[in-house]
Amino acid sequence: MSGLLGASTIRALAKALDVRPTKTLGQNFVTDANTVRRIAAAAKLDPTDVVLEVGPGLGSLTLALLPLSAHLHAVEIDPRLARALPETVRVHAGPDAAKLQIHTADAMRVTRDEIGEPAPTALVANLPYNVAVPVVLHLLSELPTLQRGLVMVQSEVADRLCAPPGNKTYGVPSAKLAWYAEARRAGPVPRGVFWPVPNVDSGLVAFTRRQPPQGDRVATFRVVDAAFAQRRKTLRSALAGWAGSPTAAADILNAAGVDPTARGEALTIENFAAIAAAKPTGEQR
Template sequence: MADLLGPSDVRTLAESLGASPTKKWGQNFVVDAGTVRRIVRIAGVAPGDHVVEVGPGLGSLTLALLEADARVTAIEIDPILASALPATVALRAPEQAAALTVIQDDALRVRGLGDGASGTPPTLLVANLPYNVSVPVILHFLETFPTLERVLVMVQSEVADRLAAPPGSRTYGIPSAKAAWYCDVRRAGNVGRSVFWPVPRVDSALVLMQRRDVPLTAAPRETVFAVIDAAFSQRRKALRGALASVAGSAAAAEAALRTAGIEPLTRGEQLGIEGFVRIAEALPGIKASR
């Protein structure tokens, strides 16, 4: 068993490093061992899995992942925390220390992880994500690392609602539709504010994402995502008007919608990912093939 971090451990460690949580990097450190073990359990981490963790901070979740005998590649933007993490793991989980690789970088710039500690590409993303970049980080990793089979992230509760929302719901929007391109998504539980230091002003939740095949289409992902962005740029607008920017005109948008078998007065919030794919296929220059 690893010696996981508790509330006093987190504060003592931060003080010893001269580090304090910053809003710039959206840092809220988990101080509850039960919470990080719960995350590992829900994520289905198994011995030998190669897990990529974004924003490990002081190492609360990192230690729990290593305790499950996973191999961990941790990506940390804060240079002080990145340099301190190996020593924390060596002290508190010495038998698993060799299974950790730390990369000091902005997660949104990471394009390759090399072999890391495992010699194999990562198959899971498990992280307590900074609230201010959670959706971009998730989408970036799903696109950049097709070997990721499963994602379990802790995010702001409202973001969890948006990611897991079905078409037609009040919270369905750009994050919901883009996440659905890659995964089946569901909320996997709530997280109390008291497990963090500092205590955030918002509630948190867990989101579980299971990779599935992307839609079968000749339309590039970039075109599908451009259609999604345009469709939700003015939520109250019908698609005929909302898609004029990507189609060239409202008339061209209407023609594409009719070709896709979608009523031009439909709103974006009513469409699932398959509907956006059909629209992208119908836009000029896109040859549909199924």
């Protein structure tokens, strides 16, 4: 494995670049090499994998991933960090530095054409807390070649992403991720391994792409959003605005084989897809 960055090296790099981690960009750099090794190992990469890393920052995780992959696309929104990463990798990664391809872009808007070839097969990233869910969902939608991933997110977000139906933390993130993939918790990450130290703990989420339910994803996600906008209400009431009235909602739910008195947290993503499909043609909106 490449020579990894220690805490003193990371701080020296940041000072040289005049980089001060900002909450706006959700920058919290991992300074513990053992944690970086654990994340890279937990990703279970194949030597043929093309990795997509979001927010490589100063390069801690990048250096651990390069020897384990065939190619690495690094998407970095901060131009200063994007410009500095090649030199850091050249110094510390040896021959593996040739595998790195940097994209100065916003991961919530980056397209498959911008990423280009080779197409990514695995997502491995320490994601900014404030955009973790939309980034994961966008990338799974935009990059159908992504087959699996391991992301580090806020611990509570990890719970939401992995929660099954019926769990108190099951909601919009859980249901939408389930459209694309099966997800599980892959371990905790204590706050003390970061600089600056956040006021919350982190967690690892591993996911494997699955065959999506039959139906239209956009229409299904509208149902998910409506169902959880008023999660304490029954589906008959929560979906009234989406369907046009409580009576229309009940009719659609019955046609989909879903109890109108149930609540959103009890439904699988297949149930939501069935509800979307049961809405009469011409009323999809």
